Amino acid sequence: MAVDSYIKKMFGEKSSQFADAKVLLVGAGGIGCELLKDLIMMNIGEIHVLDLDTIDLSNLNRQFLFRHKDIKQSKSKTAIAAVEFFNYKSKLYAYHGSVLDTNLFPLSFFKQFNIIYNALDNLEARFYMNRMCLYLNIPLYESGTTGLKGQVQPIYPYLTECFSCVPKETPKTFPVCTIRSTPSKPVHCITWAKDFLFSQLFSNEDTNTQEIDASEFTNEEEAEASKKEVNELADLKKIIANEGDNEIVIKIFEKIFIADIERLLKIEELWKSREKPSFEQIKDYDHFFKDINKEYLTTCKDQSTLEEILKTFASSLLRLTDRFKNNENIEFDKDDEDTLFFVMSASNIRSLIFNIPTKNEFDVKQIAGNIIPAVATTNAIMAGFSALSSVNYFLENDNINRVVKSKMVFDSSSTDKVVNSSKLIKPNPSCSACSIVKGIITIDLSSTTLGQLRDKLIEKYNYGDDVEIMTLDSRLLYDFDLEDNLEEKLTNFINDQTVLLINDSDEKFDLIELYVLNSQNSEIILPELNIPLKKIKPSENENDENDDDDKLLVDNEENNDIKVTVSLDDDDDLVEEQPPMKKRKF
């Protein structure tokens, strides 16, 4: 008997595949903690963990590697330290930093890994890692959870759907006039307080630069009123900077909750089919502003009385004013009590005026802070599926077999299965990320000429005649008209991390994207790429139907050895549930 007895029995000789692997785990949060534990106990040889975040109290209900004493510490470093006592076989490395930071994590950093596991909480980093894996052709195990929902998607670059293949839902936004003039829900007032009022009063950016698009309002009158509000708020900023406490509270209150509303009331068109705002519920405001105090009421989070609402407004405004005067750069943060209380109370005052239900601190924090529910169980389940699905990577020898055996997993609400599983799907041919084949070129920019690069490209990829070389930001470096550039050293045109686009002058092969890694004294090293034939645009195809038929055929054949569409059962009464792509939230 040994530590790895079970794994030896299950996988026999293949156990060494796990021991020899080097993987990267991006994120040490909810899924990350779970996945790190799973990967360690799968006896993976090397696990590198990367996270930019620090630990917060509200993480402790699920991120089981963290304790109260670890609050404010680095997630990745704390996680690595916390697992050490039950780690017998893995070498562990922690990095504290943003995955987007190319100084900390240049492309060459990611190159060393066999698999990358994403355990992220935001779309930007997910899209970025997706691109990196496309350049490097590294399998990416993508996962995410929201409450009891979650999903795992194994991505094998160019063989299966990548993270960008299916459009992702962007956060819901509201029409400008709903927020600025005609709110009807608590979320409208909270958005107004946070994105308009708070940022106008306390942000350091020049408020006049925010242009208002008149077309977004009901009529010109309303747009004009809105514009006035903004200009006057700039004046209020001056008040904040110069006046005494009581004046500040009264002046700001009367400007934003009386004068601005009165101006809106005059625009009759707005109220033809809507209930008019009214001062009825706040008419006694000056009574509560008589003894203004910077200390919050003990019950201020309840927001159940006018007193609680108005006094919280006054206290938070004054506290923020003090911080503003101290040249502090204040930004809204749900965990910064002053900013949260200001947004909460201001939105509740607006709600009272528009006869909308008020909200307590717990609810406002969720809406203003975009808080997503999270539980240990869903994270454990999805991390488990991410790890389990990746077993195929270690047991199979080539990506085609790995793709066939891997599944995408997502939550199910039906009573006949705990999770939905579906086979991996082919890439979307018009995907903005993976429809262009990508790779890395290692090259010594200071000693190589553009001509040498061109020749090497033609030789390596069998271009028939010539190529065009551009940068991703559309600078043309070379085509047959630009022969003069050929003698020049590459340092004159591009840097480390520049992305080059290579186009076949014959129009036979499709465009490719090469990410430049500058390496002194290196030969030109070009990636092994499977460059597809030029795709035919549907419109062109209609005009000359027969012309490119044989090319298309070849194209299809190449992709055919991985037929990875969802199989439909013939006599099935239950329609297979499709991945919740469109409603996917992270």
Added chain:
Amino acid sequence: MSDNSLTADEISLYDRQIRLWGMAAQKSLRNSNILVINMSGVGVEIIKNLTLGGIGKLTIIDNNKLKEQDLNCNFFVEKDQIGEFKVNASKLKIQDMNPRVKIEIDNRNWEDLEIEEFKKFQIIISTGLNSRQISKIDGISRELNIPMITCCVHGINGFIFNDLIKNLSWIKVEFNENREIGEFNLVSNIVKIDEIMENDNKFHKLLIENKFRKWDELNGKFLNLQFPSDKKKKKKINILLIMILSLLDMNEEFYGKDIEDVVIDLEEFKLHISENLNKFELPQSLIEFENEKFDKYLKIFIRNAYCEYQPSNSIIGGVVAQDVINTIVQKELAINNVSILDGFNSEMPIYIL
């Protein structure tokens, strides 16, 4: 203490889950008392999830001592604790995860307990039991009217059986004006229909009464109703279900043994397969012993049998813990009544047995 409302500290700590199931649910979790029988790898995961979730009291019973092989599936122990009782070795680190949860350990054989000792629990969870033992704990659970969940992991595969007796739970579904009180599916009924509005959309909130079957009374009646033809049965019933049920029917008890000593008697195992096909009224052709493909599958299955594997533990432990929480807070539908984890295909079908 237990009747008081949540403290500000508790609300901050459990914030992200209170936003999912609400304050009242978090309070009922705090008042709960759960038993976990056997600290297998999946037991470890269940314990982790329930402790993090903030249940009131957790009792863990296991009379096995820590072995080297356990180190790869128990993240509450260290190497120098080998030889100690598993539960004793783990207690400190379990408690450390959440000081608010009362952790009790017991290193007796659970089969030696008096029936009265089970009375105080709200739910009984067990892991790593065989058929005879499941029958025994289910008998206790029925006698005391306490819901029970049992589960196990066999390498990349897993198994869950729920006998929650009879329970009520709320679910949120799309609005449907034709919906009526009455049958919801073969084993549950709609007993109440509420209308709710969320983000301008109308939903139905349904109170569902779920009925479960005793382990000793499982049969093929519901499978036959759902999948009347042999063709349908072959298509819809994963043979892993029969494989695991048959593995649990083996006479020898394997939980806690050195994995090198776990040897499955193939003749006995195949006999149990035939018995189970009969018991659940399934065609014998569902499993073709002579088929080369099956033979290969069988070899892998046997190699995985009684192996602890962390990814499977993580999945089964997550699903079971969520079913426990849902049962306590009366939300969502728990598995009714058997689910298997098919690690070859990353699938988790649910069967009504």
